[in-house]
Amino acid sequence: MSSINRSESISRLDQIKVSSYFGCDTFGWRTMQERLPKEVFRALRKCIRKGERLSAEVAHVVAQAMKDWAIERGATHFTHWFQPMTGATAEKHDAFITWDDHGGLIESFSGAQLIQGEPDASSFPSGGLRTTFEARGYTAWDPVSPAFLMNGPLGKTLCIPTAFIGYHGEALDHKVPLLRAMDFVGQQASQTLALFGHAGAVVTAQCGAEQEYFLVDLELYKARPDLMFCNRTLQGARPPKGQELEDHYFGAIKERVLRFMQDLELELFRLGIPAKTRHNEVAPNQFELAPIYEPANVAADHNQLLMEVMKKVGERHELAVLLGEKPFAGVNGSGKHVNFSLGADDGQNLFDPGHSPEENLQFLYFLSSVLLGVFRHGAVLRASVASASNDHRLGANEAPPAIMSVFLGEQLNRILDQLESGAVLASSERLQLDLGIPALPVLAKDYTDRNRTSPMAFTGNKFEFRAVGSGQAIAVPLKVIQTLVGDSLAWMNQRVRELETKQVDRRQALMEVIREVVTLTKPVRFDGNGYSAQWREEAERRGLPHAKNTVEALAAWEQPKTQELFARAGVMSTLEQEARIHVRHEQYAKSLLIEAQVLRELAETQILPVLLEDLGNKAKCLSRLQAVGPATQMPTLQESLTTLSGQVDLGYGRVAALRSAITRADAVEDLHGRTLAFATEVLPACQALREVLDSLEDQCDARLWPLPKYRELLAPLG
Numbered sequence: 191m192s193s194i195n196r197s198e199s200i201s202r203l204d205q206i207k208v209s210s211y212f213g214c215d216t217f218g219w220r221t222m223q224e225r226l227p228k229e230v231f232r233a234l235r236k237c238i239r240k241g242e243r244l245s246a247e248v249a250h251v252v253a254q255a256m257k258d259w260a261i262e263r264g265a266t267h268f269t270h271w272f273q274p275m276t277g278a279t280a281e282k283h284d285a286f287i288t289w290d291d292h293g294g295l296i297e298s299f300s301g302a303q304l305i306q307g308e309p310d311a312s313s314f315p316s317g318g319l320r321t322t323f324e325a326r327g328y329t330a331w332d333p334v335s336p337a338f339l340m341n342g343p344l345g346k347t348l349c350i351p352t353a354f355i356g357y358h359g360e361a362l363d364h365k366v367p368l369l370r371a372m373d374f375v376g377q378q379a380s381q382t383l384a385l386f387g388h389a390g391a392v393v394t395a396q397c398g399a400e401q402e403y404f405l406v407d408l409e410l411y412k413a414r415p416d417l418m419f420c421n422r423t424l425q426g427a428r429p430p431k432g433q434e435l436e437d438h439y440f441g442a443i444k445e446r447v448l449r450f451m452q453d454l455e456l457e458l459f460r461l462g463i464p465a466k467t468r469h470n471e472v473a474p475n476q477f478e479l480a481p482i483y484e485p486a487n488v489a490a491d492h493n494q495l496l497m498e499v500m501k502k503v504g505e506r507h508e509l510a511v512l513l514g515e516k517p518f519a520g521v522n523g524s525g526k527h528v529n530f531s532l533g534a535d536d537g538q539n540l541f542d543p544g545h546s547p548e549e550n551l552q553f554l555y556f557l558s559s560v561l562l563g564v565f566r567h568g569a570v571l572r573a574s575v576a577s578a579s580n581d582h583r584l585g586a587n588e589a590p591p592a593i594m595s596v597f598l599g600e601q602l603n604r605i606l607d608q609l610e611s612g613a614v615l616a617s618s619e620r621l622q623l624d625l626g627i628p629a630l631p632v633l634a635k636d637y638t639d640r641n642r643t644s645p646m647a648f649t650g651n652k653f654e655f656r657a658v659g660s661g662q663a664i665a666v667p668l669k670v671i672q673t674l675v676g677d678s679l680a681w682m683n684q685r686v687r688e689l690e691t692k693q694v695d696r697r698q699a700l701m702e703v704i705r706e707v708v709t710l711t712k713p714v715r716f717d718g719n720g721y722s723a724q725w726r727e728e729a730e731r732r733g734l735p736h737a738k739n740t741v742e743a744l745a746a747w748e749q750p751k752t753q754e755l756f757a758r759a760g761v762m763s764t765l766e767q768e769a770r771i772h773v774r775h776e777q778y779a780k781s782l783l784i785e786a787q788v789l790r791e792l793a794e795t796q797i798l799p800v801l802l803e804d805l806g807n808k809a810k811c812l813s814r815l816q817a818v819g820p821a822t823q824m825p826t827l828q829e830s831l832t833t834l835s836g837q838v839d840l841g842y843g844r845v846a847a848l849r850s851a852i853t854r855a856d857a858v859e860d861l862h863g864r865t866l867a868f869a870t871e872v873l874p875a876c877q878a879l880r881e882v883l884d885s886l887e888d889q890c891d892a893r894l895w896p897l898p899k900y901r902e903l904l905a906p907l908g
Contacts, residue, residue, distance in 0.1 A: 212464075217336055218462055247301075256304065267286065267348070268303070275363060329352035367761050380393050397489035400529070422515075424789040426897075428900060438471070446908060451468050490668060561596055567677075573747055590656045598717065673756060713733060714734065775862065782868040793879060793883060802838060
């Protein structure tokens with residue numbers, strides 16, 4: 191479709207209610223109900239809602255209906271769409287064709303093909319779970335996440351969301367541990383609700399992930415090898431104007447950007463992705479998209495799909511979508527704010543304070559489970575968002591610090607302090623119920639302020655984890671959050687039962703456990719400025735872990751208590767955890783190796799040769815002027831050229847130092863030693879070289895400079 195026709199099509203669709211075409215490219219509830227026999231639809235719905243196994247007969251009927259629907263809409267191929275440990279998605283396309291009994295070609299798609307696929311498991315990161323010669327792996331259909339159609343130049347592809355496992359059933363992706371974590375926290379939360387008189391409730395983790403991103407002109411992007419290969423600029427002097435005037439945040443959206451956003455939303459709505467909010471972010475050419483809540487595994491799938499669609503739509507508008515955590519030095523980086531809650535099938539949001547004393551008590555119980563989880567396992571929560579690129583963002587006065595703490599707000603902190611001290615509790619049981627639970631005020635949804643410096647903030651009826659990087663798969667931190675909350679609920683529920691065996695009244699037991707947790711977890715509660723040096727000192731006194739970079743953070747995955755946590759919850763076996771530790775170390779070292787090689791090549795083949803040319807031009811000009819006579823000796827310019835010459839020579843020296851650092855680090859075979867070498871030798875060498883190159887950029891003839899500058903990359907996209 192031409193850009194003009196596409197614009198006209200979008201304009202016409204803008205006049206139609208979104209609800210009339212939302213999810214039209216998905217094999218969702220509405221389509222399934224229309225196309226499946228009633229008994230098959232009921233069986234599939236029961237499988238999805240109750241987590242029961244789907245029979246082969248039902249799967250075959252679903253497959254036929256899905257194939258017919260997809261082909262009618264122009265699909266020629268199908269693929270099992272999955273999320274390996276690369277952090278991206280993967281797919282292998284197969285045509286809907288086979289031979290019939292007479293040697294003719296027919297369209298075919300079976301239940302077996304729907305349920306299971308077989309990609310090469312040894313070609314994806316496995317951390318040693320699969321060796322090169324052990325190639326077999328399986329993709330397994332996830333019926334909870336609806337299949338969808340992706341447009342191609344000459345047809346569509348049916349994409350079937352799946353989990354990715356090895357030959358022996360080991361998890362090779364991010365989805366399987368996430369699904370296990372959802373099941374674990376759901377079971378523990380259901381048991382908790384039973385303590386409050388809501389037996390039999392089904393609890394599902396919910397998530398809404400805000401997505402920040404940058405847009406730059408596509409031609410400028412293609413002229414920056416660092417942006418293309420590393421998702422961030424490895425060199426670039428600060429522009430005269432960045433975000434100092436704070437005039438971009440929530441500003442009027444430029445027409446070119448708005449056209450991209452509207453086109454993107456059209457694609458997302460058709461795919462059933464509930465994009466809710468769009469706005470300008472703080473940095474120039476930085477923006478945000480926020481969705482409505484969904485089940486956590488669907489939200490994780492949709493966020494991966496969102497990033498793919500953003501890039502595709504961006505190219506259509508001659509824009510590059512940057513999802514790196516820190517694409518530009520000196521301006522804010524990008525993250526994902528992962529909002530999460532727990533929802534029961536009776537409509538309860540378990541993080542909603544409610545309107546009655548009893549609801550207040552239930553809310554405080556679930557609130558305490560988050561406090562306990564962060565207090566006990568804050569180090570692994572930090573490790574869940576650790577990466578080479580996110581290291582440049584965390585704690586940089588634009589994102590939460592690497593110290594994991596929880597913001598609750600003044601009112602909630604006051605209530606918890608009263609519970610801890612017993613100030614609102616009297617000695618008798620009757621007075622305790624009258625003055626304790628009823629004395630807790632009804633909490634307004636927006637009673638508390640927002641604290642942008644807190645990594646884990648309570649924001650009315652949900653928690654917002656703000657440390658996730660913009661390009662990261664949210665399945666990883668979601669898996670960790672749900673595991674630590676589920677483990678906390680399991681411990682708290684057991685404590686309640688222990689107290690009841692001692693003839694303690696149920697309500698009193700619940701209050702006692704809340705008080706115990708509130709007292710224990712007080713060190714992790716912090717409402718102040720997370721950027722301040724005072725907080726870092728205070729956090730150390732409180733005994734909170736502070737992993738300043740990925741190397742320090744990854745150590746948390748190897749702690750026995752961390753491995754016991756995930757094994758106890760059934761989320762990951764020890765072997766699966768060790769594999770992920772291996773993959774994370776490899777990804778960190780490889781990321782820095784790529785950055786170092788790109789920067790070295792940029793410096794040696796583009797930047798330094800231009801600087802030499804510029805230096806030569808200036809020297810020639812000075813020589814000609816000095817030949818005129820004593821009046822044109824120009825000592826200041828002579829001194830400037832001498833200084834510039836020394837800086838260029840320093841640049842060549844730092845390139846040589848970077849080369850040596852790369853060689854030494856790349857030769858280290860030990861996994862941990864290799865990671866450490868890249869962090870302590872290669873990264874500082876890159877930073878030292880950049881410091882010189884950035885300084886020289888400001889002194890070079892702009893007509894010669896080989897790369898688009900920040901002033902071009904961050905110029906308004908009008």
